[in-house]
Amino acid sequence: MSDNYILYKTMLLIRRFEERLLAEFSAGKLVGTTHAYIGQEADAAGIFSATDPDDVIFSNHRCHGHFLAYGGDAYRLAAELMGKATGLVGGRGGSQHIQWRNFYSNGIQGGIVPVATGMALAEKEKKTDKITIVFIGDGTLGEGVLYESLNIASLWALPLLVILEDNHYAQTTPAEKAVAGSMPARFDAFGLKVWERDTTDVLKIQSAAREAIQHVRSGIGPACLLLHTYRFSAHSKGDDPRSAQELARIRQFDPLTVHARRLTAAELEKAEAEVTTEINDAFLRADNDPFPSLLVERQTSHVGRSTLDV
Ligand SMILES: Cc1ncc(C[n+]2csc(CCOP(=O)(O)OP(=O)(O)O)c2C)c(N)n1
Ligand SMILES: [Mg+2]
Numbered sequence: 001m002s003d004n005y006i007l008y009k010t011m012l013l014i015r016r017f018e019e020r021l022l023a024e025f026s027a028g029k030l031v032g033t034t035h036a037y038i039g040q041e042a043d044a045a046g047i048f049s050a051t052d053p054d055d056v057i058f059s060n061h062r063c064h065g066h067f068l069a070y071g072g073d074a075y076r077l078a079a080e081l082m083g084k085a086t087g088l089v090g091g092r093g094g095s096q097h098i099q100w101r102n103f104y105s106n107g108i109q110g111g112i113v114p115v116a117t118g119m120a121l122a123e124k125e126k127k128t129d130k131i132t133i134v135f136i137g138d139g140t141l142g143e144g145v146l147y148e149s150l151n152i153a154s155l156w157a158l159p160l161l162v163i164l165e166d167n168h169y170a171q172t173t174p175a176e177k178a179v180a181g182s183m184p185a186r187f188d189a190f191g192l193k194v195w196e197r198d199t200t201d202v203l204k205i206q207s208a209a210r211e212a213i214q215h216v217r218s219g220i221g222p223a224c225l226l227l228h229t230y231r232f233s234a235h236s237k238g239d240d241p242r243s244a245q246e247l248a249r250i251r252q253f254d255p256l257t258v259h260a261r262r263l264t265a266a267e268l269e270k271a272e273a274e275v276t277t278e279i280n281d282a283f284l285r286a287d288n289d290p291f292p293s294l295l296v297e298r299q300t301s302h303v304g305r306s307t308l309d310v
Pocket of ligand 1: 061
């Protein structure tokens with residue numbers, strides 16, 4: 001299989017997973033809310049084609065695309081989103097709080113950045129060559145803890161790569177109403193080298209990611225990969241202030257269409273068939289799985305035991 005095919009299939013898997021997820025949400029099958037990655041697929045596919053399997057990943061509330069591109073299992077993710085016992089974290093984390101191998105996500109904006117910085121310090125102390133990658137959005141540039149973390153990461157030359165996905169909105173607030181000055185200057189001020197790309201072409205993102213990752217892995221210090229992108233769906237469910245014209249305009253940058261030109265018709269058909277089977281199997285299996293038992297948890301937890309003893 002060619003690299004172009006793998007990149008396309010990764011993006012298609014994310015797209016079809018998220019489309020199915022939105023349908024399942026509307027059918028009342030999901031627990032909690034969900035944030036779809038539709039439109040941003042080239043970021044995840046490009047970045048994770050450039051990482052090492054042992055690198056440590058911290059994702060945010062919009063984590064499904066990152067997780068699938070990391071190599072995560074669509075079935076275990078679907079089960080988690082449905083609150084099933086077979087989910088990634090036993091059905092307790094839902095859409096925003098998942099963990100598998102070296103992949104962690106957290107829904108508190110910016111909250112995961114100091115944790116990622118600490119993980120980068122740990123790996124440096126252990127003298128591994130793992131780097132730590134943390135994903136944030138443009139709206140998270142307003143969180144002060146980001147800058148405390150950048151300061152320490154730079155002073156201590158930590159192997160931390162901050163990936164800023166600027167999709168131009170934080171929920172319903174356009175970035176120009178929330179972010180003063182220049183985005184790259186905020187990282188430059190702390191001495192981080194910045195790779196900035198305004199593209200939905202997965203190959204361009206892959207090559208920028210390779211450079212930024214190589215820089216961080218070499219031990220020079222932290223860096224930032226700033227990717228301007230577009231999200232096509234609402235922030236979570238139904239909260240979308242954008243006009244039909246704006247949505248039509250950004251749809252022209254669909255990363256799947258951009259990359260599809262590099263594949264044959266037979267390859268496109270094959271990718272679609274394989275992904276459809278994988279998604280159907282994942283959701284069908286997850287739907288049939290049991291919910292976790294609350295009773296078992298009460299009897300085995302400390303609080304549960306003392307309550308029962310009283
Ligand atoms: C500390 C904190 N404040 C508010 C929220 C609610 N919230 C969830 S996502 C979001 C917008 C995030 O925007 P951005 O960082 O640009 O990421 P995007 O959703 O665009 O991917 C907000 C306000 C939160 N999760 N955490
Ligand atoms: Mg945003």
